[in-house]
Amino acid sequence: MTRLLSLPDDDDTDAGRRRLLKSMAMLGLAAAVNPIRATRAANPWPSRPVRLVVPGSAGSGPDLFARPIADQLGKVLGQSFVIDNKPGATGIIGNDIVAKAAPDGHTLLFTYAATVVINQTLQPKMPYDGLRDLIPVVQVGGGGNFLAVTPDFPARDLKSFVEHVRSRPDAYDYASWGIGSGGHLTMEALKMQTGIRLRHVPYKTVPQILNDMQGGIVRVAFVDTSSSVPLIRAGKLRALAISGTRRGPATPEVRTMTEQGYPFETNSWYGMFAPAGTSAAIVQRLNAEVNRILASPAMRERFLLLNMAMPPVKTPEQFAQTVRDDVSVWGNVIRTNHITVD
Structure with a gap:
């Protein structure tokens, strides 16, 4: 068996010890010089295909945005991002899958605003807590109806x-x-x-x-x-x-409610979420890559085609604040009007 660092022979003890100490020092220096590469090698992400759950059917609004983003993420990150359509129960089925998934970055959610912000108040018996169990990663679009x-x-x-x-x-x-x-x-x-x-x-x-x-x-x-x-x-x-804060890019002649004297500042949006506990490094990497994809000419053309406005780029923290603000606004509407699903 070959020994990478052999003990010195008796007839050359001092020289052998010097060689051993030099080798150990070089190994320590290499690790210190490139700790990031060492960490990535020990914890590669993604290390297998990523499941991107969409709580809507194929061809639905979130699906139409999720697919091109998934395709580009796969090319950039070196692993396939596989769309898994889980429609039904106003998004609860798909959201619940991700809320309970392992927080390792290999199961993510691509959903629309109502499944997170409206359900948080309207569906008190949800099997998860949308604010506690899902981490906002990146906002995609921001428009109205x-x-x-x-x-x-x-x-x-x-x-x-x-x-x-x-x-x-x-x-x-x-x-x-x-x-x-x-x-x-x-x-x-x-x-x-x-x-x-x-x-x-x-x-x-x-x-x-x-x-x-x-x-x-x-x-x-x-x-x-x-x-x-x-x-x-x-x-x-x-x-x-x-509704919302911006006119649709394909229908610029249709004014917002606010422009017509009836203030309404809440946007509809799509967004990517991760299970609570997912590392900040993965969340930040996804945010950066998706925002880069959204800035591409192909995605801008898709936004125009689907009449979706593009809001300012948001960090995960800014998107999380948007989610909290929207939960507050819609929760007030639901409670004031005594709206229930029964």
Whole structure:
């Protein structure tokens, strides 16, 4: 067996000891010179494919952003990022998987705002705590939803809509994609500001809403700012306002609620999260790489195509503050209006 550091022979004790001490010193020097490389070698990340859980179906909003980001992360980090679609239960199923996963950076979450900030108040019996069990890593996009009406509705902007509806309490229904959805709570926030009265009709999906609006079954709705754009451009729907702090890049003519005199400062967003306990080094690396991907021409084109605004770049700490602020805002709307999922 070969000995890398052999003991000195009896006939050359002093020289052997000097060689041994020199060798040991060189090994110590090498470790001291490059401790970062030594640490990475001992704890490589990612060391296997990364599971990226998306609490939505293939082709859904979060899925459309998660896939190109996952593809680029795989190229940069040298391991595949595999999308795992887990729709259902307003995001609770997918979020719970990640909240309970090992915090080693190999299971991550790519989700939308409502699954974290609205569920935190609306779903008191969740099997996890969204603020305690999930670490915000990076925010992706920041936009809003359209308040849309049918072409025959007698309003051309948000002010005339409020005036018309206020003079006809309970005369109109409005649709959203479910109890506790962003569309539902945005209208409830507008009702709190203005005193208007409309009845809520929850649908399962936005495409169902758009279909019924074209058929005249419902005349008012909050809808997403992507799938509704072709109908708006064709004159089959009219967008009166967009919630959030920014106009959609593909529909710059549609003013925000705030610009029209009805303050609303909360954005919808997508975001990446990690299980609590994930190392700060992994979180910071993911944040830097995703923000770099978002700045690429290809991703900017996707944002334009899907009518999603790009907010300022945020650190994990800044994104975490956004999450906390949104939980406070939406929690107040839910509690004030006594909204429940029952």
